[in-house]
Amino acid sequence: MKKSLLALAALGVFAGAAHAQSSVTLYGIIDAGFAFNNNSNGEQLYAMSSGNLQGSRWGLRGTEDLGGGLKALFVLENGFNVFNGRLGQGGAEFGRQAYVGLGSTQFGTVTLGRQYDSVVDYTGALEAGSQWATFAGAHPGDLDNMNNANRVNNAIKYTSANYAGFTFGGLYSLGGVAGQFNRNQIWSVGLGYSQGPLQLGAGYLNVRDPNFSFFGNTPSSSTTGSNMLSRVYSGFASAKTQQVISAGGAYTFGAATIGATYSNTMFKDVGTVTGTGLNPAGFTSGAGKFHNAEINFKYQLTPALLLGVAYDYTKGYGLTDAKYQQAMLGADYFLSKRTDVYINGVYQHASGTDSTNTSAVANINGLSPSSTSNQVTAIIGMRHKF
Incomplete structure (x- = not known):
């Protein structure tokens, strides 16, 4: 027990055994499909689409x-x-993902690197978009990150062991800016x-300077312009803080599972963070806020065939009042434990005024915005795991 505690605290204990047991596993997913979008900036779009279900x-x-129950x-x-x-x-x-760490069967795991936040870990799997509805079935713009659109760089993360079904954890990311300790800071x-x-x-997730630290933390991200592309929230790229509560x-009863999620x-x-095109509506203060509620249902019709249906409602308040209503329908057929084929459809209707302070248009997650208040997409594809 003492050995485990000391190793987790120091994150640097060397193994005493010269020939400790170890293993390395290669794994992966190939997910490919064909997608139709009825309105992509005013035009119909037919395209190949990678990474749909996963x-x-x-x-x-x-x-x-x-x-001693400890592993690297x-x-x-x-x-x-x-x-x-x-x-x-x-x-x-x-x-x-990219991380290294130490784990104890009794005390949990500490890892360092590019990792998932706690909203993803503890509520993400409960939304339809992370199950059978594809990325397009995520909440509009994946505004609450339940679909894991954004990872966290420079993160220290703790994940507990399982205690009679209960687990918990947290993450902290250092901004790494000299003299500005809180800049780009993320915790959950x-x-x-x-x-x-x-x-x-x-x-719970709290992100400082989200346009750069969260939405813009990849090699191709802009260091001066907007990285928040969805019209659901693109007008709020000058925000100092993003906060998510989920x-x-x-x-599950028999072959059926009913689920629900809520996020704020x-x-x-x-208007606090400056940069090129971060504040197109010219907001000088305040907050862009969203309630999101989803109810989803799936039914294992046969051992090989899964059917799903879901409804999601997003209501903006604060600086704008946009509303997004979204319906999802899907089927997933398993050819084997590792290979399945699927078909999914998503319909979204928008109303009110969006983050750009203009009439809201439909903007299904991962797609270019519609030119109208409505948008429909359908995806058919195949997934193989190895």
């Missing part, structure tokens, strides 16, 4: 047994576009419960 990736995962571990995970071979996450070689905490048919989760749950997202002190 982002296409390959990775290396390794562990080394240090004895690492993950290096690359994202890519299967249709052109380009790196994902703005050209980062291991843009999905969360907890979850999973036991039998019931799953619950809650998370919660969700799911209950705020872009605070809009």
Whole structure:
């Protein structure tokens, strides 16, 4: 016990055994499909689409047994576009995840690197877009990051062991700017419960200078201009702080699972951060705020066929009053444990005034905005895991 505690605190204990057991695993997902968008800046779009149900990736995962219930571990995970071979996450070689750390069966795990925040860890899996509805079924613009659009650089993360179904954790990211300790700072905490048919989760995320530290932390990101591209929140790129509070749950009865999520997202002190095109509406103060609520349902019709339906509602308040209503429908057929084919459709309707202080247009996550208040997309594809 003492050995485990000291190692986790120091993050630098050397293994005593000269020939400790270790393993390295190569893994990955290739997800490719065909997508239709009825209105992409006013035009119909037919395109090949990579990483729909899950982002296409390959990775290396390794562990080394240090004895006494302690192990060293690492993950290096690359994202890519299967249709052109380009790196994902703005050209980062291991843009999905990259971390090293120490884990204890009794006390949990501490890791250092580019990692997921607590909203993703504890509530992300409960939204339809992270299950069967593809990235397009995420909440508008993935404004609460439940669909994991953004990772966290320079992060120190703790994840607890499982205590009778309960888990908890937290993350802290240093901004790394001399003389400005709080600049680009990110922190989050969360907890979850999973036991039998019931799953619950809650998370909190606080991001300073989100346009640069969170939305703009890849090699291709702009260091002066806006990295917040969705019209749902692009007008709030000059915000000093982004705050997300999230919660969700799911209950399984027989072949059916019903779930729900709620999040409150705020872009605070809009007009504070300066840069090119960060404040197109000229806001001088205040916050852009959003309530988001989703209800989803899935049914395992046969051992191979999963059906899903969901509805999501987003209401803006504070600086603007945009509303987004979104319906999702999907089917996923498993050819084997590692290979499946799927079809999904998403419809979104927008109303009110959006973050650019103009009439809101539909803007399904991951797509170019519509020229009207409505947008429809459909995706058919195949996923293989290895």
